[in-house]
Amino acid sequence: MAGSLHRSVEEGEAVKAGYCLKRLQLIEIFLMTAIYVGFSQIVNSAERHPDPDGCFSCHALEGLDYIDKHGVLRSASIDKKHYYSSLHGSVPCKDCHRKIRNYPHAVENVEVNCAESCHVEEPSEGEPYSHKYVVKEYESSVHGEGWSKGLTGGNRLKEANQAADPSCRYCHSNELYIGEAELPKFKASFDHLDSECGSCHQGEVWLGQFGGHILRRFIGSRWDKNDHNRMCNKCHADHQRMAEVELENAETREKEKAGPRFILASDSYATTLHGRLLETEVMQGASCIDCHAPTGFRHGVLRDENSKASTHADNLAETCAQSGCHGYATHPLNHRFVKTDIHDIDMIPAVNDIAPRDPSRLESSWIKALIALLPIVVVLGIGSLLWHFRGNKKRGVTYAVFGGDAFQEKMIGRKPKAKIKKHTSQNSVVEKQAADNEAHEN
Amino acid sequence: MVLGCLLCSFIQAGPLYLAQVKRADVNNKVLQKALAQVKERKDIEVLDNLAVMPFHKRGVLQVTEKLAFCMNCHLPLPHRKNKRNRTFLNMHSLYIACETCHFRPKGIALDYRWLAYSGADAGQVLSPRSSSIRDPSHAVGKNRIVADSVVNDKNGMPKRERKNKIEKRQLLAPLPGARIAPFYDGVPVLLFKEDDFALTTKQVWVDGSEQARAELKAKLHLPLEKAGPACKNCHRKDQPMFDLHRLGATPQRLKAMQNNTIVRFFTRFKKDESRIRLNKLLR
Numbered sequence: 001m002a003g004s005l006h007r008s009v010e011e012g013e014a015v016k017a018g019y020c021l022k023r024l025q026l027i028e029i030f031l032m033t034a035i036y037v038g039f040s041q042i043v044n045s046a047e048r049h050p051d052p053d054g055c056f057s058c059h060a061l062e063g064l065d066y067i068d069k070h071g072v073l074r075s076a077s078i079d080k081k082h083y084y085s086s087l088h089g090s091v092p093c094k095d096c097h098r099k100i101r102n103y104p105h106a107v108e109n110v111e112v113n114c115a116e117s118c119h120v121e122e123p124s125e126g127e128p129y130s131h132k133y134v135v136k137e138y139e140s141s142v143h144g145e146g147w148s149k150g151l152t153g154g155n156r157l158k159e160a161n162q163a164a165d166p167s168c169r170y171c172h173s174n175e176l177y178i179g180e181a182e183l184p185k186f187k188a189s190f191d192h193l194d195s196e197c198g199s200c201h202q203g204e205v206w207l208g209q210f211g212g213h214i215l216r217r218f219i220g221s222r223w224d225k226n227d228h229n230r231m232c233n234k235c236h237a238d239h240q241r242m243a244e245v246e247l248e249n250a251e252t253r254e255k256e257k258a259g260p261r262f263i264l265a266s267d268s269y270a271t272t273l274h275g276r277l278l279e280t281e282v283m284q285g286a287s288c289i290d291c292h293a294p295t296g297f298r299h300g301v302l303r304d305e306n307s308k309a310s311t312h313a314d315n316l317a318e319t320c321a322q323s324g325c326h327g328y329a330t331h332p333l334n335h336r337f338v339k340t341d342i343h344d345i346d347m348i349p350a351v352n353d354i355a356p357r358d359p360s361r362l363e364s365s366w367i368k369a370l371i372a373l374l375p376i377v378v379v380l381g382i383g384s385l386l387w388h389f390r391g392n393k394k395r396g397v398t399y400a401v402f403g404g405d406a407f408q409e410k411m412i413g414r415k416p417k418a419k420i421k422k423h424t425s426q427n428s429v430v431e432k433q434a435a436d437n438e439a440h441e442n
Numbered sequence: 443m444v445l446g447c448l449l450c451s452f453i454q455a456g457p458l459y460l461a462q463v464k465r466a467d468v469n470n471k472v473l474q475k476a477l478a479q480v481k482e483r484k485d486i487e488v489l490d491n492l493a494v495m496p497f498h499k500r501g502v503l504q505v506t507e508k509l510a511f512c513m514n515c516h517l518p519l520p521h522r523k524n525k526r527n528r529t530f531l532n533m534h535s536l537y538i539a540c541e542t543c544h545f546r547p548k549g550i551a552l553d554y555r556w557l558a559y560s561g562a563d564a565g566q567v568l569s570p571r572s573s574s575i576r577d578p579s580h581a582v583g584k585n586r587i588v589a590d591s592v593v594n595d596k597n598g599m600p601k602r603e604r605k606n607k608i609e610k611r612q613l614l615a616p617l618p619g620a621r622i623a624p625f626y627d628g629v630p631v632l633l634f635k636e637d638d639f640a641l642t643t644k645q646v647w648v649d650g651s652e653q654a655r656a657e658l659k660a661k662l663h664l665p666l667e668k669a670g671p672a673c674k675n676c677h678r679k680d681q682p683m684f685d686l687h688r689l690g691a692t693p694q695r696l697k698a699m700q701n702n703t704i705v706r707f708f709t710r711f712k713k714d715e716s717r718i719r720l721n722k723l724l725r
Contacts, residue, residue: 064529064530066521072489156494157492159494169494
């Protein structure tokens, strides 16, 4: 009995221990679950909700298009997937379109000011992110009269027709973090699939946005030098457009139509080694902004006359010597290096659709050389002609006129090539007979 | 009404709309108005690809092989005047024929079915998409279908997209470009742009005098409704204009259509010119 009691106590202990174990297991499971849930919440809470105002309730619908009063095709549909994976994918609509409260939206409430700060925090400083510093630099640049605020879908036509300088949106659109063209490179570099990063970071938004942002940096800058040049060339290679540009004369301070050096700037650059290197995808060449806006936010292009310009005569050596390029340019002995004309329009054929006979072209070294040589050419030429027609020729003396056939016949005693050909093409039998006859006679 | 239907099925030569145009008796007042419209009218050149590109990515405009007869004179995106509804009406024109909204003859019961505007079946009636078949061309991601593009939580706020999966609404159309069109006696009541009648009227429209063009405009529009049905006519539970379930809507989709936030928002507008605060959209 005691034994049985003992046993039952023992059994009781064992059962108790079993319970404890089970409880531990339960706690463990509970903790695991809690940790898992907590962790996944953290991951989830890292996901942003870029549409707190519910704009996509309407704007995600496809086909919200119309033709406005100027005939411009307008679209109110926003491709949600594209937007979330785009450069502004984490920016809520109202950070840019600040004043929208009513429907239908009043046009003035839709206007975007690119210098506005948005509610996305810049991670390193914890400050609201803003393009205002870039805009400031741009506004003080040669392009500064372009539009950076008041931008709406509806005034694109007005801008295209009226604005001379490029606006922010003229050069920048809301592209994908990883452009279509970059995607193969991106995939090759990372063999990147949902299954790799996707096991923790769920969803296309993560892939497009965060994944894109981080991995993008590994592939390289979003812009390569040719992208930069393409952007500048969108306007600067357009001769018609450039011919309409008015520039302030540095001395008279009056606006004047741009000259051929300006109009043909893109063409002259293309003939330089820099232009040609980049054209053949050799990235050692310097792009337009490598020289014109090498520092800052790379929007501060200034006129050469401006003492702050990277292309000002006093700063050129520094500019050429930047980032391991022509380091020797700053050496006093090499001061002439910077005299190289990167926009030498004499490298461009004179037969050009724009300003082919501009007087400034007469200042070219080629023209100077021609001017120096021309008298000699003229004197020699006239002399030859005079001598040919009126020269005092002696009898019996042979003068080579063209090709010196006479010289060959008379001096060397050999038939000129042209004559031999003529002969052989005639009837060779007759010729042979004549030769035989001659032999007989001899 | 039955008599009316019988009568018109006898008189009718070709599509019902055509028959009604042929019988249209234009009075002087209508004609004068048409004349004024024709005089006032300016041809519009649609501008796209401006030097200043749109900042946001654009969708591609849907083009079908067959075009509505109306396109002989109207732009492919015909609604331009009313700021509030123009984009929504143009969106509906992608899956609803012009005539469904603008041709609703009194006393005649029309039947609404899917009509193909593209592909081998163009001009033919289509059976609705069976709700179990999913057209991969419409779906993105894991082919999940959401009942409505606006998914609201308990507080009426738009729900955060689950796991940031971007889900695309699946349209009802059984084929891309197909439209809900009115049928009468099993025949579509409408005309296409390249039908004989359309071609002859086009000739008048291009070469005719102002008077001739005005007469044509008046005649063609007499059987038409100036404003189409109100949003509610289709987006409601009781007696909608057509039975969306028969046209292939799943029960969820049907519910989303009948109780659509945007439609509810639209019914708040009492005056044409008014503007309403957007936060009311979500209530």
